Amino acid sequence: MTIALEKKALEIHQELLRTFGEQAPWSRLDPVSELVSTILSQNTNDQLRDQAYNSLRQRFPDWALVRDAAPEEVISAIRIAGLAQQKGPHIQEALRRISDERGELSLEFLRGMSIPEAKAWLTGIKGVGPKTAAIILLFSLDMPAFPVDTHIHRVTRRLGLIPARASREKAHELLESLLPPQTYCSFHLNVIRLGREVCQARRPRCEICRLRALCDFAAQDQQAS
């Protein structure tokens, strides 16, 4: 990773702070609750994820009850989030794995691991990919992992922070090594906001983007026109 690229990443971070401000973590769920919530969030929006999460919590006041419930009851409680036939078993399997391996329903032990070890442990659970693992580590355990969603993957490739052909999985480690850990939370949330509001998938609105002077895609676009 070149120093020039690290400098560019910091400049982008600073510009995003000027545009959207410093962000506090959106969630202070404990790690097990965050794990369940992020499994529910796959392929759906935040509103439906929250409705499914609240429905699950209302029906089962603690996670041990979810773990031991009949699969159909869990599926029925989370149906609104979609893909309930997959997500229900993944949630129950994850809860069983934590209990079986640790003797309790807690992920606090991850704090004693290195980031690669903690990621490897979490991604060993079916239904938990690199993004889910990094979200749990960053937002629930305050550990320096950088989650990459579809917006961050698209925007950071356009900006030229990661190679155009870098996979989403690879983007996690590339961006982690590019940015200082204390920037992860704000950078993550601000790039998502930029991706939703300005650097949209179908048509990036470069003409109003504050990152235009720092962006490879905008520079190429200008050369071509």
Ligand code: SF4
């Ligand atoms: S200048 Fe255009 S391509 Fe670059 S980040 Fe902004 S909107 Fe996206």
